[in-house]
Amino acid sequence: MTMNSGCKISKVFSYFLAASLIGSVLLSSVASASQIYINVGEAKRKESNLALPSLNFMGTGSVNATAAAAGAELYNVIKNDLTVSSLFQMMSQAAYLEDVSKTSLKPKPGDPAGFDFAKWKTVGAEFLIRGGYRILGNETEFEGYLYYVPKGEMIFGKKYKGTSSAGRRIAHSFANDVLKELTGTAGPFLSRLVVASDRDGGGYREIYVMDWDGFGPTKISNHRSVSMSPAWSPDGTKVAYTAFVLRGRSKRRNADMFMFDLPTGKRSLISYRQGFNSGANFDPDNKSMYLTISQGNSPNIYKMRYDGTLEAQLTKGPLGAMNVEPAISPDGQKLAFSSDRARSPMIYIMNADGSSPQRLTFAGVFNSTPSWSPDGKKIAFAGQSENNFDVFIMNADGSGIARVTSARRTNGKMANHEDPTFSPDGRYVMYTSNRTGKSQIYISTIEGTNEYRVTNDNFNYYRPKWSKTLE
Secondary structure (H helix, E strand, O other): OEEEOOHHHHOHHHHHHOOOEEEEEEEEOOOOOOOOOOOHHHHOOOOEEEEOOOOEEOOOOOOOHHHHHHHHHHHHHHHHHHHHOOOEEEOOHHHOOOOHHHOOOOEOOOOOOOEOHHHHHHOOOOEEEEEEEEEEOOEEEEEEEEEEHHHOEEEEEEEEEEEOOOHHHHHHHHHHHHHHHHHOOOOOOOOEEEEEEOOOOOOOEEEEEEEOOOOOOEEOOOOOOEEEEEEEOOOOOEEEEEEEEEOOOOOOEEEEEEEEEOOOOEEEEEEOOOOEEEEEEEOOOOOEEEEEEOOOOOOEEEEEEOOOOEEEEOOOOOOOOOEEEEEEOOOOOEEEEEEOOOOOOEEEEEEOOOOOOEEOOOOOOEEEEEEEOOOOOEEEEEEEOOOOEEEEEEEOOOOOOEEOOOOEOOOOOEOOEEEEEEOOOOOEEEEEEOOOOOOEEEEEEOOOOOOEEOOOOOOOEEEEEEOOOOO
């Protein structure tokens, strides 16, 4: 069954993934390709001082309103990305000794109109970013440089071009490159999230895709019902989710599973067996997925191809136990899941073929929604220890369990933190929290520091999933 979702939805993929970023050109780089300026482990203890002055307008004539808005967008997105990275202490512009509007983007003495490294050393900057932009017709051009101040050297310089609507994408690309040059791993700032939300009103929940920072939410389902548990395909082109839909003339709803293809805007019904068809998790081979099917009995985990053909039943009880929320490891070898086979729901792991199940968690009242880190070394989950849920992270063998979240609601009671999902670079974890009275999305480092609120509205969000690709 295939349905065309209309022109508006079919533009979702082009908004997020099309070549709105025309290209980038490496201007210069003096750093060794293998040099690491920031050791991420050390950065947990010490944030590096980063100077990020205002961007220079490099166009002809005075700055008009359009150019000023474009420059502000570029600057604010770069600043937000690098602040959230938790690697830097952003220096106050009031501390600067130079008027950056009167210097070029390169240093003296090579550029007579350039900035003076000595003045940035004096204020204690470790890294300095100088950037400029111009608007050329329907194109935005950004030129950015990253400097290591103690040695007075350029780490890299790059020019980015895109359409007039590509400012955010250009800024995210530059922030990604900054992290790549300093740590050896690109940032997650071009990644996206998919989530169920009631933001469309009417008591319904639909599926939305948006930037990692909550910008540009776009609805990709329209069932006017309850849609839930979305999941990304490995290549980021498809989203699977479950929706309670009416069955013909029976006027009875069933939890059916759909696949939405972002490039085409087409939606396919892939599993409509009587009962629950939910909890999709894509296999790394990008040909099959894991899901929970009840078929009138206790829920069990199955492996299914994209066309809906079942390949294998991986769990069967025991004794009518519930087996749900399958999560395949990045290498496709292990499957984590939640099961109440020992009465209380706990996290288990088994081979991808269903063999050798092992229990990983033994504490708490209710443990659920396991999620693997990209390197397969850790598993995050939501655990109820007393009257609330918090996010925990443990090693893949169940050892080293550590609490990531803890916050109170406005009434003083402990807030719930649920639905963890790792960033594609493995540095951060995203989750929902009801501390404000609404279920909103937050992220923090995997150690639980530098928490950042992603959504800031009066809607509810459920089961966010971070895309797997860094682009």
